[in-house]
Amino acid sequence: MEEKNKSALYVMEGVEQPAPVNPDLHNRIKNNRKKHLPAETYIEGIFNGNRTLLSQAITLVESSLPADQHKAQQIIAACLKQRPNTQTDTENRQQAPFSSIRVGITGVPGVGKSTFIEALGTCLTARGHHLAVLAIDPSSSRSKGSILGDKTRMESLSVDPKAFIRPSPSAGSLGGVARKTRETIILCEAAGFDVIFVETVGVGQSETAVHGMVDFFLLLMLAGAGDELQGIKRGIIEMADAIFINKADGDNLPKAMAARVEYANALHLFPPPAGGWKPVVDTCSARTGSGIDTVWETILSHHETTTRSGAFTERRRGQNLQIFFESLEEGLKQSFFSRKSLAHSLEKMEGAIREGQVNPYTAAQELLDRYLREK
Numbered sequence: 367m368e369e370k371n372k373s374a375l376y377v378m379e380g381v382e383q384p385a386p387v388n389p390d391l392h393n394r395i396k397n398n399r400k401k402h403l404p405a406e407t408y409i410e411g412i413f414n415g416n417r418t419l420l421s422q423a424i425t426l427v428e429s430s431l432p433a434d435q436h437k438a439q440q441i442i443a444a445c446l447k448q449r450p451n452t453q454t455d456t457e458n459r460q461q462a463p464f465s466s467i468r469v470g471i472t473g474v475p476g477v478g479k480s481t482f483i484e485a486l487g488t489c490l491t492a493r494g495h496h497l498a499v500l501a502i503d504p505s506s507s508r509s510k511g512s513i514l515g516d517k518t519r520m521e522s523l524s525v526d527p528k529a530f531i532r533p534s535p536s537a538g539s540l541g542g543v544a545r546k547t548r549e550t551i552i553l554c555e556a557a558g559f560d561v562i563f564v565e566t567v568g569v570g571q572s573e574t575a576v577h578g579m580v581d582f583f584l585l586l587m588l589a590g591a592g593d594e595l596q597g598i599k600r601g602i603i604e605m606a607d608a609i610f611i612n613k614a615d616g617d618n619l620p621k622a623m624a625a626r627v628e629y630a631n632a633l634h635l636f637p638p639p640a641g642g643w644k645p646v647v648d649t650c651s652a653r654t655g656s657g658i659d660t661v662w663e664t665i666l667s668h669h670e671t672t673t674r675s676g677a678f679t680e681r682r683r684g685q686n687l688q689i690f691f692e693s694l695e696e697g698l699k700q701s702f703f704s705r706k707s708l709a710h711s712l713e714k715m716e717g718a719i720r721e722g723q724v725n726p727y728t729a730a731q732e733l734l735d736r737y738l739r740e741k
């Protein structure tokens with residue numbers, strides 16, 4: 367063999383490359399990857415339920431580049447203007463002023479959240495609903511891991527054409543992640559998803575953030591884990607619209623039934639949430655599917671009750687107010703800290719405070735006064 371033919375890269379003559387089956391495919395993939403599509407293309411794509419464009423628009427929402435953010439805001443504004451056109455049978459939601467239901471799902475790691483979402487989710491898509499599953503995990507540098515996790519743990523849902531699974535945006539402050547998740551909800555609803563699940567993957571504070579963006583807050587718990595109320599903060603139990611004790615199957619069933627009574631008694635001690643809804647305590651098994659129907663019936667019943675009492679609309683409007691104030695705060699903060707003319711003084715003040723030469727209140731007031739004077 368000649369020297370040059372020894373290379374692994376050597377292509378033997380006479381081996382013809384087959385023509386691509388679809389010569390258009392290469393261009394289509396290339397175009398899909400193009401990042402610089404105009405906002406209108408994303409908007410139209412989202413309204414047509416195009417998942418590729420929806421995913422790309424969510425990536426814009428998650429991006430911190432100013433140009434991406436600008437485009438993301440245009441897309442969100444357009445999505446907010448147009449009421450989503452859901453393709454679902456909405457027999458139970460005739461009088462609803464909003465055409466989607468947002469459900470927060472929380473519980474300690476291992477309680478069975480992914481298994482539960484897979485079970486309830488497949489049940490919903492079989493009934494004709496379109497489901498988006500979002501995760502919120504501010505502690506996450508494991509967002510890449512959770513893509514894999516979601517794909518393997520929610521096997522049926524991840525290939526279900528009526529479901530859309532989007533893992534948590536990669537790590538950031540809880541406020542930042544929560545905001546991105548809220549915006550992602552808006553895009554998903556505009557794309558025709560009429561049921562949105564927001565799962566907390568992190569533990570701790572993220573429950574409060576999720577509670578602030580959903581219509582129904584579901585707490586999954588385990589039976590027999592020592593002191594029944596241990597591990598889950600009182601505040602979280604207080605926020606729950608329903609508590610379901612998961613893994614109520616096999617040998618665990620009697621323990622689950624006992625835990626149900628205990629939690630129901632514990633709930634009596636809390637003031638009932640507004641809107642005429644009494645939190646439900648029940649059992650289910652994400653593994654066998656028993657009680658999963660009851661969960662959905664509970665969510666629908668809550669929707670009906672709170673729609674009738676006006677609490678549903680009030681909760682969403684309260685959430686909008688919260689978004690309004692958060693956005694104002696964030697905007698002001700950003701404007702202050704990006705003011706170039708203040709950067710030097712800011713640094714000087716920092717040093718002076720460290721050295722104990724000025725008191726922090728006076729220093730802050732001085733800088734704020736300068737900020738407000740200068741335009």
Ligand code: GDP
Binds near residue numbers: 474475481651652
């Ligand atoms: P997550 O961490 O809350 O998302 O929990 P997973 O869904 O990953 O479930 C943790 C473990 O509990 C897995 O081994 C599941 O198979 C198991 N599991 C989940 N739901 C049930 C259930 O209803 N019954 C039983 N016996 N096991 C369950």
